[in-house]
Amino acid sequence: MSEALVATQAPEAPASGASGARQFWRRLRAQRAATVAAGVVALLVLVALAAPLLTALEGQDPTTYHPSLIDSARGGVPIGSLGGVSGDHWLGVEPQTGRDLFARLVYGARVSLGVAFAATVIQVLLGLAVGVAAALGGGWLDQLLNRITDIFVALPLMIMALALLAIVPQSFPRPVLVTLVIGFIAWGNIAKIVRAQTLTLKGLDYVAAARLSGWSTWHIARRELLPGLAAPVITYASILIPVNISAEAALSFLGVGVKPPTPSWGQMLTAADVWYQAAPQYLLLPAGALFVTVLAMTVLGDGVRTALDPRAASRLGVGTGRGRAPRTAKEESA
Numbered sequence: 001m002s003e004a005l006v007a008t009q010a011p012e013a014p015a016s017g018a019s020g021a022r023q024f025w026r027r028l029r030a031q032r033a034a035t036v037a038a039g040v041v042a043l044l045v046l047v048a049l050a051a052p053l054l055t056a057l058e059g060q061d062p063t064t065y066h067p068s069l070i071d072s073a074r075g076g077v078p079i080g081s082l083g084g085v086s087g088d089h090w091l092g093v094e095p096q097t098g099r100d101l102f103a104r105l106v107y108g109a110r111v112s113l114g115v116a117f118a119a120t121v122i123q124v125l126l127g128l129a130v131g132v133a134a135a136l137g138g139g140w141l142d143q144l145l146n147r148i149t150d151i152f153v154a155l156p157l158m159i160m161a162l163a164l165l166a167i168v169p170q171s172f173p174r175p176v177l178v179t180l181v182i183g184f185i186a187w188g189n190i191a192k193i194v195r196a197q198t199l200t201l202k203g204l205d206y207v208a209a210a211r212l213s214g215w216s217t218w219h220i221a222r223r224e225l226l227p228g229l230a231a232p233v234i235t236y237a238s239i240l241i242p243v244n245i246s247a248e249a250a251l252s253f254l255g256v257g258v259k260p261p262t263p264s265w266g267q268m269l270t271a272a273d274v275w276y277q278a279a280p281q282y283l284l285l286p287a288g289a290l291f292v293t294v295l296a297m298t299v300l301g302d303g304v305r306t307a308l309d310p311r312a313a314s315r316l317g318v319g320t321g322r323g324r325a326p327r328t329a330k331e332e333s334a
Contacts, residue, residue, distance in 0.1 A: 151188060
């Protein structure tokens, strides 16, 4: 998979920043599904950032218990229709605890999206560092870093994360811990992509000219190689984000990720698995949020890949003017 991403397009000298950015945005906007997905992702990020403001408007917070809203005679089911939906609780309340569902959902977006984005940043930085160092170092350094990368590629993320999260003291902040575990385990594939692309870029004329001019290895990597690495790295990072969202949700669902009272969508699903009949909204809301987020991120990632690949955009007629109906003679004369 990693080698296929870098083989989809023959490397070219990087375009100027302004023109390259304009071409990218034009191709991305030409894809309707990717544009809608980008809007959904932007809305989700805005909700996560504005969680304190949104919960203040509702007048609730994610940790306060409301036992008066729970019917203890029925085993802790929320009182009222639709799980206790009211003007004070826009999406109802949790069974047994009475905590506000809307507040926990928007604060859960903060945790789930924050963990996914931060873990992706760690993976990208590690992958860039190891991949570029291996390709430029060559010889024994390349062999050593390749073997280390192979080990991390072979490590099963969920099993390793379960083991590491289970032995760390509970006093350590769990969102930070989940971020570090995911980020420092699952960087191997992006390192392989970066190494393969860097080896290809090393043979191009403009890189050879920079080397003959006496530029240092660090200067060549920063000025000549990194612009050429931007497209595959951004493409793979856009794929990693939904993968990391799912990983955080799975770890929290298994009980080793984010712990109550800190809300996350996976942790909410863990508590909701026995209430799907009595209070279905308690299960459907975080599950729906996860589904929409992962779907939007995946569609946006595919759109970013197409926008960064001129050949793929040309085949699809994206941002090239293809696919338009031919102009009539009357339109031509006008």
